[in-house]
Amino acid sequence: MNKAIFLVGLALALATPVHCSYAQKTSPRTPAADAATPLHHAHSALNDIIVHDIFSPPVSSRIYAYAHMAAYETFIQQDTTYRSLHGQLRDFPRVPKPIQPVSAPLAGVYAFLLTGKGLVFSEKALDDSTQHVLLYYKKIVSPKVFKASLAHGQAVAESILAWTRKDQYRETRALRRYNLMKEEGKWSPTPPVYMAAIEPYWKKIRPFTLDSAAQYKPAPPITFSRAAGSAFYQLAHEVYTIGKGLSAEQTTIADFWDCNPFAVNVHGHLNFATKKLSPGGHWLSIAGIASRQSNAAITRTSAAYTLTAIALFDGFISCWDEKYRSNLIRPETYIRAVIDETWRPHLQTPPFPEYTSGHSVISTAAATVLTYVFGDALAFIDTSEVPYGYGPRPFPSFIAASREAAISRLYGGIHYRQAIEEGMLQGKKVGDCVLQKIILFQ
Known part of the structure; x- marks a missing residue:
């Protein structure tokens, strides 16, 4: 993260001193108390680590969700x-309440960073950003409240991290290596x-709102066939033609x-990887863009991040359940074997089965909850990919963005x-389902 930008942003957001008490639930909030900039910066810091550590899209969604839950549960206590x-x-813990006056913004952002730190590989890399947050809050919070806020944020983070250890993630790390299915029409590495x-075992992870990973099992994919003119051949030929x-x-x-x-670039005998934002990271960036554009206070911003992260998390569970059930062959494999052996997709094919499209699932889920939070007519400019070399794109709504994200996979030649x-x-x-099961605000 650019330290100069971080420092300037926090300075502007936290320019007015404020002391928050655990008893001040109905007192007026000052702009500094509600400033969401520290949470945005904390999210960006965690996102940078997730990109650096090359977590897969499903695993990334897990990290984002738990970290934002920790922040949200802290903010709402005031x-x-x-x-x-x-x-x-289901089984969500009752997080600790403060036992003395605290700054909810400080405690919440600290809980976010500590929870994120407990779920990534490069733990120490978050320390720098954490120290910057603490430095600026130190200027606006009394020493006694500052100390109490850190203790409270740590207690909340420990509560959430304890809950993460019951979601089957560690158990799935120990499962045997996935065996490829040898049947014709099934997925193989590309x-x-x-x-x-x-x-391959992501369906075993505990969902947040779904009754089960298979609750929204889609219609089965079109029956595989190599025959020219068959329905499956036509699906593949469309990908090829486009x-x-x-x-x-x-x-x-x-x-x-x-x-x-983790896109792998091959030039002769030289291989190197290009690290990019994950699909979930992209949609959480959009949540941040919408929050800033709406001038949302820190708790509303946290609610937007949290609902989006939950939708992403359950979306990946639902999608991955189907991926490894139908285990469908990717267009690249089929087209090169049946239509044109020299063909290559525009994008690098991801290393998992084709059906259904993960981008289509999680983008629609995220857009659905963001529409609930900000409305269906919030036009915005998506700058999420600017740090990765792509220009901004304008969208008239979240749904419009999700539709473009979905069809992009056809253009890319991977779905x-x-x-x-x-x-x-x-x-x-x-x-x-997320909106039916969870009500954060009216």
Whole structure:
């Protein structure tokens, strides 16, 4: 993270001193008390670590969700207009309450950073950003409140981290290596490095709002066939035809929504990886953009991040359940074997089965909850990919952005149309489920 930008941003956000008490639930909030800039910066710091550590999209969604839950549960302890996740999510803990006056913004951001730190590899890399947050809060919070706030933030983080240890994540790390299915029409690793299957047991992870990973099982994929003129052949031929004649705009769309956290570049005998924002990271960036544009206070911003992260998390569970059930062959493998052995997709094919499209599922789920938070007519400029070399893109709504994200996978040559359309339906059901199970505010 650019330290100069971080320092200036926090200075502007926290220019007015404020002391928050655990008893001040109905007292007026000052601009500095509600300033969301520290939370945005904390999210960006954690995002940088997630990109650096190359977490897969499903695992990234887990880190984001727990960290934002920790922040949210801390912020709402001084705002009765928001509801706790306790009692709404299965087995969600009742997080500790402060036992003396605290600064909720400081405690919440600290809880976010400590929770994130407990879930990444490069733990020490978050220390620098944490110290900057603490430095600025030190200027506006009394020493006694400062110390109490850190203790409270740590208590909340420990409570959330204890809950994470019951979600089957550690157990899935110990499961045997995934064995490829040898049947015709099933997924197999793709060029250029033929990576092993990513998260084949993700359906075992505890969901937040879903009754089960298979709750929104989509329609089965079209029956595999190599026969020219068959329905499956036509699906693949569409990918092939579009890929051979991509327009400049289609190419831009495919690149903008690539979101491959570990794209491998091969030049002769030289291999190197390009690290990028994950699909979930992209949508949480959009949540941040919408929050800033709406001048949302820190608790509303936290609610937006949290709902989006929950939708992403459950979206990946739902999608990955189907991926490893249908285990469908990727367009790249089929087209090169049946239609044209020289064909290559515009984007690098991700290392997991094709059906359904993950981008289609999680983008629709995220757009559904963001529409609930900010409305269906919030036009915005998406600058999420600017740090990765792509220009900003304007969208009239979250749904419009999600539709473009979905169709980008066809342009990129990595998904059939059915996976996209069924993925969007699946994602809408997940997003609606999140909103039916969770009420954070009215």
